[in-house]
Amino acid sequence: MVILSLQKVSKTYTAQGQTFQAVLPVSMEIETGGIYGIIGTSGAGKSTLLRLMNLLERPDSGHVLLEGRDLMTMSERELREARRSMGMIFQQFNLVHNRTVHGNVASALELARTPKRDRERRVMEVLSFVGLEDKAKQYPAQLSGGQKQRVAIARALASSPKLLLCDEPTSALDPQTTEDLLNVLMHINRTLGVTIVIVTHELEVVRQICTHVSVMEMGEVIDTFDLPKREGESVRPKLSYREQILGTVGKEAEL
Ligand SMILES: Nc1ncnc2c1ncn2[C@@H]1O[C@H](COP(=O)(O)OP(=O)(O)OP(=O)(O)O)[C@@H](O)[C@H]1O
Numbered sequence: 479m480v481i482l483s484l485q486k487v488s489k490t491y492t493a494q495g496q497t498f499q500a501v502l503p504v505s506m507e508i509e510t511g512g513i514y515g516i517i518g519t520s521g522a523g524k525s526t527l528l529r530l531m532n533l534l535e536r537p538d539s540g541h542v543l544l545e546g547r548d549l550m551t552m553s554e555r556e557l558r559e560a561r562r563s564m565g566m567i568f569q570q571f572n573l574v575h576n577r578t579v580h581g582n583v584a585s586a587l588e589l590a591r592t593p594k595r596d597r598e599r600r601v602m603e604v605l606s607f608v609g610l611e612d613k614a615k616q617y618p619a620q621l622s623g624g625q626k627q628r629v630a631i632a633r634a635l636a637s638s639p640k641l642l643l644c645d646e647p648t649s650a651l652d653p654q655t656t657e658d659l660l661n662v663l664m665h666i667n668r669t670l671g672v673t674i675v676i677v678t679h680e681l682e683v684v685r686q687i688c689t690h691v692s693v694m695e696m697g698e699v700i701d702t703f704d705l706p707k708r709e710g711e712s713v714r715p716k717l718s719y720r721e722q723i724l725g726t727v728g729k730e731a732e733l
Pocket residue numbers: 491492493498500518519520521522523524525526527679
């Protein structure tokens with residue numbers, strides 16, 4: 479089943495009197511349950527394409543259909559409602575610094591006017607899902623990068639989205655933390671059935687978790703292909719720094 483469909487969406491920016499076409503007309507179908515990677519060099523239009531998916535950027539032309547409903551023709555209120563089924567996370571986490579971990583996650587539910595008692599229960603539920611229930615009272619500045627991204631994921635999950643849009647979610651993280659986070663994303667996909675779209679410039683990210691890949695260049699999708707689903711497998715067993723640097727074969731490395 480198709481959850482999100484982009485139909486010839488395009489985006490032009492105007493800056494200092496100059497126009498620049500960041501995304502040429504792109505069509506794409508996101509099937510329920512997949513992990514879709516969008517990869518390409520810097521400036522290819524990946525983030526713009528992702529932001530067109532939830533209308534964070536409004537396309538100049540084309541249509542964006544969420545479960546068959548056109549976001550382009552929705553009222554503000556309908557769009558707000560529809561966006562609740564699309565969570566989003568960012569490279570720089572975008573947490574609110576003067577609110578605790580709990581407050582950051584709760585903010586998504588406050589916007590949705592969820593009653594306080596349900597809010598409390600849901601915040602602890604999603605924090606425990608990402609393994610951070612013991613950090614609820616801490617502030618973002620007290621957390622590592624990987625923990626901050628987990629808070630952002632918990633915030634995105636709070637309203638039980640069907641789709642999670644990830645904009646370079648691991649680009650600010652070290653390799654080990656990246657693997658941990660990819661395992662969290664895979665866990666979300668498998669156990670909650672959330673469809674994921676992930677923009678990245680890291681081949682490894684695509685190789686390790688994606689089931690479908692789109693390659694972008696100069697505003698166009700120039701290639702699309704599928705990858706086999708890795709059933710029940712986590713991203714990779716934990717490797718020591720020695721193993722990561724020298725490789726896993728080990729024999730010649732030990733000499
Ligand atoms: N708000 C904006 N105003 C003007 N130009 C923009 C805006 N946002 C993006 N662009 C331009 O559109 C092009 C595509 O940007 P986009 O961020 O989508 O690329 P990207 O593939 O995600 O690259 P990166 O990995 O560097 O973020 C770039 O040339 C960028 O400078």
